[in-house]
Amino acid sequence: xxDKELETKLRLLTLQLDNWKxxxxxxxxxxxxxxxxxxxxxxxxxxxxxANLLQETEHVFKKLNVLGELSGKAMNVLQRAxxxxxxxxxxxxxxxxxxxxxxxxxxKLGVVQGQLKGLRKDLAGRTFLGYQLNLLLGRLTPAH
Amino acid sequence: MAEVEVRNCPGTSGKVPxxxxxxxxxxxxxxxxxxxxxxxxxxxxxxxxxxxxxxxxRIVRTLSEAVLALLGENxxxxxxxxxxxxxxxxxxxxxxxxxxxxxxxxVPDLSEEKTGRVPDQQNIxxxxxxxxxxGLDRELKxxxxxxxxxxxxxxxxxxxxxxxxxxxxxxxxxxxLQMSCLSQRSGRFTFKSSRGNSEIYLQHGAVRHAAFGSxxxxxxxxxxxxxxxxxxxFEEGIISQVQTVDRPWAHLLIDNLQKLDETLELVGx
Numbered sequence: 001x002x003d004k005e006l007e008t009k010l011r012l013l014t015l016q017l018d019n020w021k022x023x024x025x026x027x028x029x030x031x032x033x034x035x036x037x038x039x040x041x042x043x044x045x046x047x048x049x050x051a052n053l054l055q056e057t058e059h060v061f062k063k064l065n066v067l068g069e070l071s072g073k074a075m076n077v078l079q080r081a082x083x084x085x086x087x088x089x090x091x092x093x094x095x096x097x098x099x100x101x102x103x104x105x106x107x108k109l110g111v112v113q114g115q116l117k118g119l120r121k122d123l124a125g126r127t128f129l130g131y132q133l134n135l136l137l138g139r140l141t142p143a144h
Numbered sequence: 145m146a147e148v149e150v151r152n153c154p155g156t157s158g159k160v161p162x163x164x165x166x167x168x169x170x171x172x173x174x175x176x177x178x179x180x181x182x183x184x185x186x187x188x189x190x191x192x193x194x195x196x197x198x199x200x201x202r203i204v205r206t207l208s209e210a211v212l213a214l215l216g217e218n219x220x221x222x223x224x225x226x227x228x229x230x231x232x233x234x235x236x237x238x239x240x241x242x243x244x245x246x247x248x249x250x251v252p253d254l255s256e257e258k259t260g261r262v263p264d265q266q267n268i269x270x271x272x273x274x275x276x277x278x279g280l281d282r283e284l285k286x287x288x289x290x291x292x293x294x295x296x297x298x299x300x301x302x303x304x305x306x307x308x309x310x311x312x313x314x315x316x317x318x319x320x321l322q323m324s325c326l327s328q329r330s331g332r333f334t335f336k337s338s339r340g341n342s343e344i345y346l347q348h349g350a351v352r353h354a355a356f357g358s359x360x361x362x363x364x365x366x367x368x369x370x371x372x373x374x375x376x377x378f379e380e381g382i383i384s385q386v387q388t389v390d391r392p393w394a395h396l397l398i399d400n401l402q403k404l405d406e407t408l409e410l411v412g413x
Contacts, residue, residue: 007194008187015183015203052205056184 001126006119012060013113019056020106023049023081027102030087031095038084046084053078064112073101174291176201177219179210179234181226189225189250189273192281199288207234212411214242218338218373220291221246225273228258232268239266241407244339244359244367248287308378312337317368318397320376325349325393332382337374344368345384350393353384361388362396369400370407 026046029035057074061067080098081087090098126134176199183190183203193201202219204210214222222242224235228251235249249263250273263270271283310320317335321344324333328349335342342356342364354364389396 002195002197004191004195008191011187011190011194011203012184059184 001123003120003123006116006123009063010113010116010120012063013109013116016053016056016060017106017109017113019049019053020102020109023053023077024102024106026084027081027087027098030084033088038088042084046081050078050081064109066108066112070105070108074105077102077105174199174221174288175217175219176221176223176288177210177213178203178223178225179205179207181205186225188277189223189280189284192277192284193223196285196288207237208411210234210238211241211407214238214245215370215407215411216372219245221248221287223248223250225250227251228253232259232262235268236262236266237410239268241403241410242367242370243363244357246291306377307331307380308376310376312371312374312376317371317376318401320378321346321351321393322397324378325351329378329380330383331378331380332384333376333378335368335371335374335376337371339371339374342368345382347383351389351396353386353388355388362391362399365389365396366400366403369404 023046026042026049029042030038053074057078058067058071061070061074077098080090080094087095087098176193178190178193178201180186180190180203183205190201190203193199202213202217204213210222213219222235222238222245224231224238224247226234231249231251235247238245238247246269247267248269248271250271251259252272252274253259254270254272259270262268269287271280271287273280275283308320308324312335321333324331324346326349330347331345333344333346335344340357343354344351344365345353351365354361354368356364356367359367
């Protein structure tokens with residue numbers, strides 16, 4: 001059986017992780033001094049990803065119950081990384097802080113994704129009736 | 145995902161032990177590519193797809209991401225969700241580059257004023273995204289069921305009459321057709337991929353006929369040019385009675401490579 005709430009969380013998480021990965025790719029490019037050219041297309045893509053993250057992060061984190069833990073860190077990353085060129089001009093300290101915070105957000109989201117996938121796997125072998133009975137008997141933690 | 149089902153052959157009942165068994169490999173997953181610019185907040189249809197069994201979805205936000213995905217992977221259908229005019233424009237654009245792809249548009253307004261005659265002309269199915277969840281669920285399930293393919297297609301073995309056998313991962317259709325046309329071959333190329341089977345008939349180094357599903361002629365050649373996965377084999381001496389292509393190979397090659405370039409331009413490659 002499938003759990004609607006669980007499937008929604010996994011979909012949101014996949015979209016969110018995808019955006020964080022793409023943001024990281026562009027930040028890494030911006031920090032690479034061996035690549036001097038930053039195209040307008042890269043800047044446009046960066047702004048688009050950043051805009052998606054800014055509007056979706058809070059909603060997704062709330063759904064995943066990680067708002068308190070990750071919201072501040074995610075906002076710090078998004079505020080520091082204002083553009084690919086902006087990233088290139090950050091000081092060494094700011095870059096380190098940004099990378100640490102990005103890593104914290106990414107790690108936590110990855111762990112939650114693994115937990116939800118594990119739950120989905122458990123549910124796949126169950127019937128609706130069996131699942132409800134287990135919930136009643138307290139043998140299974142609900143997906144939400 | 146592939147499921148393997150083992151079943152006894154008929155005629156093996158009785159005192160003789162059932163030793164003879166048939167292995168049927170069934171591909172059960174339907175893959176959908178969904179273009180939705182706002183998949184976090186506009187997710188009514190996505191939630192329905194989530195709950196469907198044996199449906200795998202990939203969500204993209206822009207047309208260029210969609211084209212990139214369609215070039216690299218096989219999908220059973222392309223779902224475009226969004227505001228009526230924009231979604232139809234994106235679906236029409238995709239149709240130009242992927243003529244055999246099944247496309248549906250989930251739009252809030254189905255009125256002819258907004259959609260015109262484009263859906264009919266471009267073979268795009270329109271579904272209203274503003275209807276009740278129950279109605280939308282029913283329509284989407286009907287659509288997904290219509291995509292289910294016939295199962296149990298046996299894999300072809302090596303046949304002595306296949307003078308050339310290969311894999312499209314290593315050689316593109318353009319390369320092998322170029323080679324065969326230059327050496328003035330006559331015969332039939334069969335291309336097999338998860339998208340289906342297609343055939344191209346050559347006669348003295350020129351393409352005479354091509355067929356893929358309901359597509360025939362140059363549009364079928366154009367479709368096969370985009371395949372990057374699958375197998376092919378050539379059978380010498382099989383000539384088609386039908387002629388659907390009458391242009392020289394060089395023209396077809398240039399036109400199709402140009403079309404492919406245009407498709408790649410969309411993804412900024």
